Structures are given as C-alpha cells and as structure tokens.
Amino acid sequence: MKNGLSTDEVKERLSSFGYNELPSEKPKNIFGIAMEVFKEPMFLLLIACGVLYIILGDVNEGVILLSTIFIIIFITFYQYQKTEKALNALKNLSSPRALVLRDGKEIRIAGREVVPDDIVILNEGDRIPADGVLFDTVNLTVDESILTGESVPVIKSSQIDPSNTIGHVFSGTLVVQGKGYAKIFATGLRTRFGEIGCTLLNIEQQETRLHNEMKSLIRNLFILGAILSVVVIIVFYWVRGNFIHSLLNGLANAMAILPEEFPVVLTVFLALGAWRLSKINVLTRKPSAIETLGSATVLCSDKTGTITQNKMEVSVVYDGDNSFFKDSFSENKTQILEIINYAHWASQENPIDPMEKAFYNTHQLLNENSNTPYKLQKEYSLSKSVLAMTRVLKNTANHETLVASKGAPETIFKLCHLNPQESKKYLNIVESYAEKGYRVIAVAKATMKSTALPNSQIHFAFKFLGLIGLEDPIRPEVPQAIKECHDAGVKVIMITGDFPTTARSIAKQIGLNVDHNLITGGDLDTLSDDQLQKIISNISIFARVVPKQKLRIVQALQNNNEIVAMTGDGVNDAPALKAANIGIAMGNKGTDVAREAASLVLLDDNFSSIVSAIRLGRKIFDNLQKAMSYIIAIHIPIIGLTLMPAFFSSLPILLMPLHIVLLELIIDPICSVAFENEQEEENIMKRKPRDPQEKFFGRNKILASVFQGSLLLGMTMTIYFLSIHEGHTNAEVRAIAFSSLVIGNIFLILTNLSKTRNFIKVITEKNWAVWIILSTAIIMLLLIISIPFLQNIFSFEFPGLKHFISSLIGSSLILLTLEILKYLKNKKKFLPLS
Known part of the structure; x- marks a missing residue:
C-alpha cells in the first residue's frame, strides 16, 4: 500500500485491462472524408461542369475536371489529418x-x-x-x-x-x-x-464571435454569388444564344465567387493554433481563447509557482530572540528544533504543498535518528476567518497529546493572545524578513487540559514558539516576460496571499512597478465595487488575498473595459477563471475544477508560458487575418474575368471551370498551409492589444482586399486587351492573360504573407510550404502553356516567351505599389509603445 x-x-x-478510458468516436477513414467533400458546393459545381463538358463533346476536359475531385480530396484529407492529430493531442492533454x-x-x-x-x-x-x-x-x-x-x-x-x-x-x-x-x-x-454508457467528451467547440462573423460573411457572399450567377446565365444566353455555354459560364462564375476556403481555413487555423500552443506548454480548452489572447490588456498572475519556482526551502528561523539562517541550522539545532518540529507536526503527513514539504525536509534533516510515531486525532483546517492550521496528534509510544499550529503571523499572534508590545516586536521581524522576499509563517503549540477537543482551534491556549522564513526563488525568465508584457501594452498584476512587504520585494525583483499602490485582502473588503473600480488602474500588487476575492478583481477590471487574463489553481478560483476573458488554470498544482473552468491550462505553471501564449495568439490571429484578406483579394480578378465575356459578346471567354479549378489548387493550400506556417510579424509584442470590439473583417479590411484584387484585375485586363490589340488568337490571348493572373497571384501572395516585413525578407525566410506550393504553381503553368496535349485541354496556344514580359512587369508594379503602401502604413502603426 x-x-x-x-x-x-x-x-x-495495462496489457490485461487496457487504458482507463471509454470508447470515443473513431477517426474518419478516407472514404468518410471523401463523403464530406461530396457534400461541398464546390464539389457539386465540379460535377455539374464536368457533365456539361462531356455533353458538349469535350470528353477530355470533362474527365480531367472530374478527376480534379481526387486532388481536392487529397488536399482535404491532408488538412483533416493535421487537424485530427492536433485535436487528439489536445484531447489527451485535457x-x-x-x-x-x-x-x-x-x-x-x-x-x-x-x-x-x-x-x-x-x-x-x-x-x-x-x-x-x-x-x-x-x-x-x-x-x-x-x-x-x-x-x-x-x-x-x-x-x-x-x-x-x-x-x-x-x-x-x-x-x-x-x-x-x-x-x-x-x-x-x-x-x-x-x-451507464457515458462517452468521452470531445474538445469543447463553441460558436465564437469569429465563427459568427465568418458565417455572416460567407452567407452574404453566397447570396451575392447566386444572384450574379443567375444574371450571368441570363445575360450570356441573351448575348450569345447558347444555353449550355451560358450555364457553363454561370457555374464558372459561381465557382469564382463561392468562398469555400473560409470555413476550411478557419477550422485548420484554430485547430493547429491550439496544437501550437500545446507545444509551448499551454493547453487550449476553449477555441475562443485564441481569438481573445491578442486582445488581453491585463494579466493577473499568482505569485507562487507561476512567478516563482514553487520550490520552497526554510531559509531562516526566529526563536523569539535571535534569527538563525539555513547555513547555521546544524550548529543551532537545539534553538530551532522545537519550532521546526511543531511546524512539521502542523502539516500534512505526506505533504503536497511546497511549504509543508520544506518543513518536512528540514525536520528530517534535524531528526536523523529520531522517528517518533504520532497518530492524528483531529485537524482544524485553514479558513477565511482563521488563517492557521492546527493538528492534534497523539504519541503512540507514551500516549502524550500535542497540539501544533502554523499560519499567518497576525493570526497566530491573536491565537496566542500576545500583548501589543510583543506583537509589535515580532511584526518588525516579519517585516524585515518580508523585505528580503521571505514568506513568513508563525508557529505555536498548545497543551491539552482535557480529553475533549474543542470545536474550533481558537479555543486552545496557544504558546508562541517562533517564526519561519521560507524562500521561493523567482523563475529566471520572468523579468524578461514582464518587460515583454509592458512593451506589448499588457499590464501585469501580481496577486498573492503573502505578506505585503514580501509581495513588494518579489514585485521589485521581477520588474513590476512597486511605486503603484498595493492593496491587501483586508483593504479590499472595505472598498465598495465602485471605489475598487476607480482605483484599480493604479494597482499592480494585491497581497493577503484569498481566492474568493479574485472574482471582485476581475469584475472591477472588466468594468473598466479591460480584457482580463486571470490565473488560478484552486476550487475557489473557478468563479474568477470563468468570469475572466481568459481563464488560465495551473496544470501541475491546479485542481481539475480550475482546469474545467479555465480557457487555457498552463502545463508547466510558468508565467513566461502565458506571455508566449499571448505572442503566439497574436501570430495566429495575424496569419488568419492575412489568409482571409488574400482569399477575398484573389477572388476579385477571378470574378471580374469570369463576368466580363458574359457582357461583351466580341470578347473571347477567358476563365473556364478548369482554369478556376487550377487556381483553386494554388489558393487552397496557400491559405490553409502556407499562411498558417508563416512567421510572426516584426514588433508583434511592441504594439497595443487588439481592440476586441473591432471586427475581424471590418469594412476597411474588406476594402483593402478589394483594392488589392482590383489592382490584379486591372493589370490582367490591361494585358488581356493588349494581347487582343496585338492580334493574337483567342487561345494565345487566354494563355497570356491566365499567365498574368497566376504570376500576379504569386506576387500578391508574397506581399500578403507579412504585414510588417517587406517581400525580400519574406523570400529569404524558411517557409518551405510557400516555396513548395509556389514552385509547383510555376511548373504547372509552364507545362500547360508549352505542352501541346495540355494546351489543348486548357484551350491555350503558346505565344512565345517574350509575350510574358508584360505579365512580369505588371505584376512587379502591383508588388511595388503594395509594398510602398505597406511601408507607409507601418511607419504610423507599428511604432514601439512608449
């Protein structure tokens, strides 16, 4: 035992009984994933277009179009596998x-x-x-x-x-x-x-603001696409008189407008984002936390185990007259032995708490050859009204009963009924220890006058024994993490149950502003909610705080329109963790109740992991926003080039369903793989937190994307008309214009991969996904415009390499324009915070 x-x-x-888990839903196989793809609108459009091509007699084009279904299934399968692995890893951690x-x-x-x-x-x-x-x-x-x-x-x-x-x-x-x-x-x-047939709960999925905003945007674009497609079919039939071709062009237009990438990109980014967070020891229990991380303005953190190492050791013992430091414990054993023993006896037999472990270790050190057996008679737990723990033990050898108590110095002084002079003397010692960063515990003992035990520990006649100073070193990486928070516009508030002077000493070591006011739990109880709300912006340290008071701190900050991240580990922390915008539970010392109430779980209980999560949260959000901007931008020229021939009967049809599918094979992986894998922006932790009221995709961002897409559309149409003017055949015009669109798309990707870095830096960075996808796109383009068999399928003719110079020049001008605008914007937006 x-x-x-x-x-x-x-x-x-384990081999006989298996793991302690219940059956969960089996991962979908490749056929299950294929069935999901079959239900997608894009798939249905591909089938419709493929069938129409076969009806028109273009069997090769129809077969190739239908064959692209397998390519789309492969891309979807790859994305799904990455997402599934990430979710399974998170599920095990949860x-x-x-x-x-x-x-x-x-x-x-x-x-x-x-x-x-x-x-x-x-x-x-x-x-x-x-x-x-x-x-x-x-x-x-x-x-x-x-x-x-x-x-x-x-x-x-x-x-x-x-x-x-x-x-x-x-x-x-x-x-x-x-x-x-x-x-x-x-x-x-x-x-x-x-x-009783319960099954494992999947990772919690909830409709976030971002999901709702995406749904609204997709719905609006879908309605717009449906209307435009019907208009195109009618106009095309009116102008050209061929219903089958009209239907084919209408379906191509629907494929151009339908934003089928949005839900895929959103799912992949959030799932892989949560997986990336787990790699830095932060478990995401609620996907909404990833959105909120970049908006955090205040970070409220526990001290013990988060800012400090949670590896306490007894550093000094005071016996009422003298202080004895740990390097002299052996020589002064007789003076400190009773204090250490009673501190140990007032603790759990198999301690988990770091402080009680420190008492146990020192007790073992000083009692090497002594192992007196004691049996617990009664334990009086620490409570809000009495910040002390008392244990009644019986010596099984001589049947002597002893009463040991340890707790907050102020509480022990009251239990011992010390006079004001004694209390003041000992409080001065506590103050001097606290200034050195020690956590100070007072120790007392009592003798039993009768066999009957009182209902409360306050009824014992305690005698004061002494004080113990414990040291919990700060984590070496915390000061730098605090500085990063300050630079990022995130205020750090330290919350601790320690003595105020200890809290101030630790705050000074980690770089918090100790000139700000410090409030104790007692002060907190005297303040009304309105009073606390008014003064809390000038407070960086809360000392002598009990867990229940954390909720008031969270609510006061939120009433000041702050976005609050709050750490906690106990049962009583759960309300504050749930109320906070980002509840962060401790993974090592935290209770399961705290973990269930929180949005994030720190697997290493390390403060710097929270700061790393804020940094990564900002990166995930940035990359998701860039991917969505690119999706809208690239769809503008596709829509424009699809619509144009419908209204002008003299112009050759430029984009057919097969061309759009080819573009989608570039767009899809770029969005969900390349952008997701992109590096963080420069000065990502030197800018203000994101305004949570700001829409993920507001009017300005949509207009910026439309502007980019319009530039690419204008360039492609200019080259399109120049090619017609030069007397090229319809197939040559189509090849030149399509190449312009692909090359322009590549340049558009390069400028959109970063909002702060220029395209030269982006090119030199090791985002292998980008280079693999773009290299594949260029090779595919060269093959289809130069190999006769592929030329025939895509309705192209090779016009000669010199005719693609204009495409390169036009794309370069777009890149230069967008890079200049990016530079001018960044000069204003991304200056470091003062």
Whole structure:
C-alpha cells in the first residue's frame, strides 16, 4: 500500500485491462472524408461542369475536371489529418490527471493511465479517475451528482465492508473537500461511469464571435454569388444564344465567387493554433481563447509557482530572540528544533504543498535518528476567518497529546493572545524578513487540559514558539516576460496571499512597478465595487488575498473595459477563471475544477508560458487575418474575368471551370498551409492589444482586399486587351492573360504573407510550404502553356516567351505599389509603445 504498484505491475495491468478510458468516436477513414467533400458546393459545381463538358463533346476536359475531385480530396484529407492529430493531442492533454503512488513515489499521471490496484491520492478539487475503495480519509466529501443527480455532496469514510458504498469513490465524481487514499478496483468500461454508457467528451467547440462573423460573411457572399450567377446565365444566353455555354459560364462564375476556403481555413487555423500552443506548454480548452489572447490588456498572475519556482526551502528561523539562517541550522539545532518540529507536526503527513514539504525536509534533516510515531486525532483546517492550521496528534509510544499550529503571523499572534508590545516586536521581524522576499509563517503549540477537543482551534491556549522564513526563488525568465508584457501594452498584476512587504520585494525583483499602490485582502473588503473600480488602474500588487476575492478583481477590471487574463489553481478560483476573458488554470498544482473552468491550462505553471501564449495568439490571429484578406483579394480578378465575356459578346471567354479549378489548387493550400506556417510579424509584442470590439473583417479590411484584387484585375485586363490589340488568337490571348493572373497571384501572395516585413525578407525566410506550393504553381503553368496535349485541354496556344514580359512587369508594379503602401502604413502603426 505504501509503495503502490511497480512499473512492471503497471505494464502488466495495462496489457490485461487496457487504458482507463471509454470508447470515443473513431477517426474518419478516407472514404468518410471523401463523403464530406461530396457534400461541398464546390464539389457539386465540379460535377455539374464536368457533365456539361462531356455533353458538349469535350470528353477530355470533362474527365480531367472530374478527376480534379481526387486532388481536392487529397488536399482535404491532408488538412483533416493535421487537424485530427492536433485535436487528439489536445484531447489527451485535457483528460483528468491523477496523483498515484508508483514505486514508492507520488507521481501525477494522465487519468487514462490509471490501472486496477493503483493507489490514488485524492485532494480537494480533483476529478476521481476510476472506481476505488477508500482505506484512509480526512474530512473527505465527494460530489456524485454526475452519477446520481443528487446535488448534496456525500461524506465518505474508509470502510472494512467492501459492499458499503460509503467507502467507495467513483470515476468522474469530484472531491469537494478533504483528502483520501483509494485503491482502484475498476477502470474504463468496468467503472460505474462506463456501465451507464457515458462517452468521452470531445474538445469543447463553441460558436465564437469569429465563427459568427465568418458565417455572416460567407452567407452574404453566397447570396451575392447566386444572384450574379443567375444574371450571368441570363445575360450570356441573351448575348450569345447558347444555353449550355451560358450555364457553363454561370457555374464558372459561381465557382469564382463561392468562398469555400473560409470555413476550411478557419477550422485548420484554430485547430493547429491550439496544437501550437500545446507545444509551448499551454493547453487550449476553449477555441475562443485564441481569438481573445491578442486582445488581453491585463494579466493577473499568482505569485507562487507561476512567478516563482514553487520550490520552497526554510531559509531562516526566529526563536523569539535571535534569527538563525539555513547555513547555521546544524550548529543551532537545539534553538530551532522545537519550532521546526511543531511546524512539521502542523502539516500534512505526506505533504503536497511546497511549504509543508520544506518543513518536512528540514525536520528530517534535524531528526536523523529520531522517528517518533504520532497518530492524528483531529485537524482544524485553514479558513477565511482563521488563517492557521492546527493538528492534534497523539504519541503512540507514551500516549502524550500535542497540539501544533502554523499560519499567518497576525493570526497566530491573536491565537496566542500576545500583548501589543510583543506583537509589535515580532511584526518588525516579519517585516524585515518580508523585505528580503521571505514568506513568513508563525508557529505555536498548545497543551491539552482535557480529553475533549474543542470545536474550533481558537479555543486552545496557544504558546508562541517562533517564526519561519521560507524562500521561493523567482523563475529566471520572468523579468524578461514582464518587460515583454509592458512593451506589448499588457499590464501585469501580481496577486498573492503573502505578506505585503514580501509581495513588494518579489514585485521589485521581477520588474513590476512597486511605486503603484498595493492593496491587501483586508483593504479590499472595505472598498465598495465602485471605489475598487476607480482605483484599480493604479494597482499592480494585491497581497493577503484569498481566492474568493479574485472574482471582485476581475469584475472591477472588466468594468473598466479591460480584457482580463486571470490565473488560478484552486476550487475557489473557478468563479474568477470563468468570469475572466481568459481563464488560465495551473496544470501541475491546479485542481481539475480550475482546469474545467479555465480557457487555457498552463502545463508547466510558468508565467513566461502565458506571455508566449499571448505572442503566439497574436501570430495566429495575424496569419488568419492575412489568409482571409488574400482569399477575398484573389477572388476579385477571378470574378471580374469570369463576368466580363458574359457582357461583351466580341470578347473571347477567358476563365473556364478548369482554369478556376487550377487556381483553386494554388489558393487552397496557400491559405490553409502556407499562411498558417508563416512567421510572426516584426514588433508583434511592441504594439497595443487588439481592440476586441473591432471586427475581424471590418469594412476597411474588406476594402483593402478589394483594392488589392482590383489592382490584379486591372493589370490582367490591361494585358488581356493588349494581347487582343496585338492580334493574337483567342487561345494565345487566354494563355497570356491566365499567365498574368497566376504570376500576379504569386506576387500578391508574397506581399500578403507579412504585414510588417517587406517581400525580400519574406523570400529569404524558411517557409518551405510557400516555396513548395509556389514552385509547383510555376511548373504547372509552364507545362500547360508549352505542352501541346495540355494546351489543348486548357484551350491555350503558346505565344512565345517574350509575350510574358508584360505579365512580369505588371505584376512587379502591383508588388511595388503594395509594398510602398505597406511601408507607409507601418511607419504610423507599428511604432514601439512608449
């Protein structure tokens, strides 16, 4: 029981019983993906056009057009596989965790790795990973509403009788209070949860503002495309008199206008964005968080374990008269031994809390040859009204009872009924320790005058023993991360339960503005909501704060129109995490309740990971916006060139369905692969947070895309008319104009890949996806305009290489124009914040 299972035993049980998980939806095979493609409007248009070509007698063109379906299926399959792998990785990370005993050590594992006979340690806020029988409990209460529907938590206790459910815990239920040890007897489908047919929850998908905006834009473009297609069919038939050709041109127009890339790009970007965040130890539980990351204006962070390393050690002990630092503990053992022992006895027997671990380690160091057995009689937990923890222990050897208490110095002073002079003397010591960044804990003891235990720890007659200063070093990367936040226009607020002077000392070390006001939890309770809202913009440090007060801090900031990111780890942090615009739960020390309430989970509990997430969130949003801008821009010339011959009977038809499909084979992967893989913008963390009220694709951005597309349309039409004027055949004109469109498209891609870097920098960067796609596009273009068989299929004739010079010159002029406009815009927009 004390050692748990060995590694070999775990492997054996995994092979016998399998993983502790329930069946989930099987990934779609290639035929399932193909069926999804069959339902897409673009696919239906391709079938219609292919059939029409065959009716017209152009069998080769019809077959090739229908064959492109397989190419589209391949691209879709590739995108789907990347997305599916990303979602599966996130799903595994999202699964509840379990603290188990393995090979004599406490380790935290994924819930799916729990096996029968595992010893699981249950703490407040944990989601129970499998069915088990309890053999040790301390005030354990479990919420079983997920199974029974009863909202009242159930009090649990260890039972000898295995048939008594009071001694059982069940998979999926939640520990709301206390602690317990359970031996697992059922996992996966054999649990109570599995028997009633529950299935694994998929990663949460919700309709975000971005999704809704995209739906609206796609709907409007679809309606516009349908109207224009009908108009084109009517006008084309009126002008040219061939209904089949009119229908073919109308379908080509529908293919040109239909923005089928939008939903694909949005899905791929958000799924792969979440996967990329997981690579920097940030798990995305809600996709909306990716959108919101770039808008964050305030980041509220816990100190312990996030800003600091959460590796506490006892640095100094004060016995009422003298201070003894850790390098002299051995020489001054007699002076500090009682204080350390009582601090240890006031802690959990198998400590998880870093502070209690520090007491345990120092106690072991000073008591090498002593191992007096004590049995717990009663524990008085820390509460909001009494910030101290008291444990009553009985020596099993001589039956002596002792009472050990540790807690906040102010609370211990009150419990010991110290006079004002003594309190002032000890508070000065606390202040001096706090100035050095130590977390200060006071220790007291009491003797039992009767066998009856009081209902509250305040009724003991405590005697003050001394003070202990613990040190938790800051993470070395935090000061730079704080500076990045400042440069990015994101205010950092540190929230801690520590003494104010300790908080100020840590704040100074990490580079926070210590000149700003500091507020304690006590001050917070005296302020009204309006008062807090007025002063909170000048506060960078909250000290002596309890978790419930975090919600007030979040609401006060939000009432000032701030976009708040808030970290938390406990059950009581859940309301604040849910209320925050971006709730961030701790992955290591955080409870499952906090993880479920949060949008993001820090897998390494590291503050710098939050800053990296903000940086990556901005990059994902930028690249998504660039991809969408490009989609609109490139569709403008396609629409224009498709419509033009319908209204002018003397002009040769330029873009046929096959040409549009060829363009789509360039556009689709560029949008969903190349743009997604693009580097972050220059000065991405030197600009203000994005305004959350600003539309993802507002009027100005649409007009900018239309302007780019119009430039490309104007250039292509100019070359189109010049070719006609030079006396080229219709097939040569089509080849020259189509080549102009493809070359111009390539130049348009190069300028759109970055909003801040010029195209030369973009060319020299290692975005291999761009070069593979663009190289393929150029090779395809050269092949179809030079090989007779392909010329015949695409209705091209080779006019000679010199006739493509105008296409290169025109495309270069477009690139130069857009690069100059980009430079002028960036001079104003992307200056570093003062």
